[in-house]
Amino acid sequence: MNISTKAIISNSEMIKNYKACREKAEDFGKIFVLKNNQPDAVLFSVTEYERLSVFIEYLESLEGLDIAKFIESLPKEGNRKIYSLDHLKNDIK
Structure with a gap:
């Protein structure tokens, strides 16, 4: 699976700026959330x-x-x- 670096965010960015992250998920279909530089979660658009x-x-x-x-x-x-x-x-x- 190829993952665009533009579709990767940090856990702290997700906490601080959920709306922007949600919009990014809408643009890419999904975004990958990293915690301590390790995969932690995936946020899918509807x-x-x-x-x-x-x-x-x-x-x-x-x-x-x-x-x-x-x-x-x-x-x-x-x-x-x-x-x-x-x-x-x-x-x-």
Whole structure:
């Protein structure tokens, strides 16, 4: 996963300036919060959360073999595609 340095904030920045951090999350979809220079949390925009919720709900509905097929269809490294729900359904068939 590639993370833009612009999408990384410190825990103290989050505490002091939540509104600006929330706006940054809206711009990037998500921001990564560091505490003592270590990953601590991720703040998602509502749009990004809704997009991910579709995938989570779909994966929860799958049977074991379908999940294995889905996992095999994902790239192992490098740039990953953004999958739509229709794309996922077609990959599993």
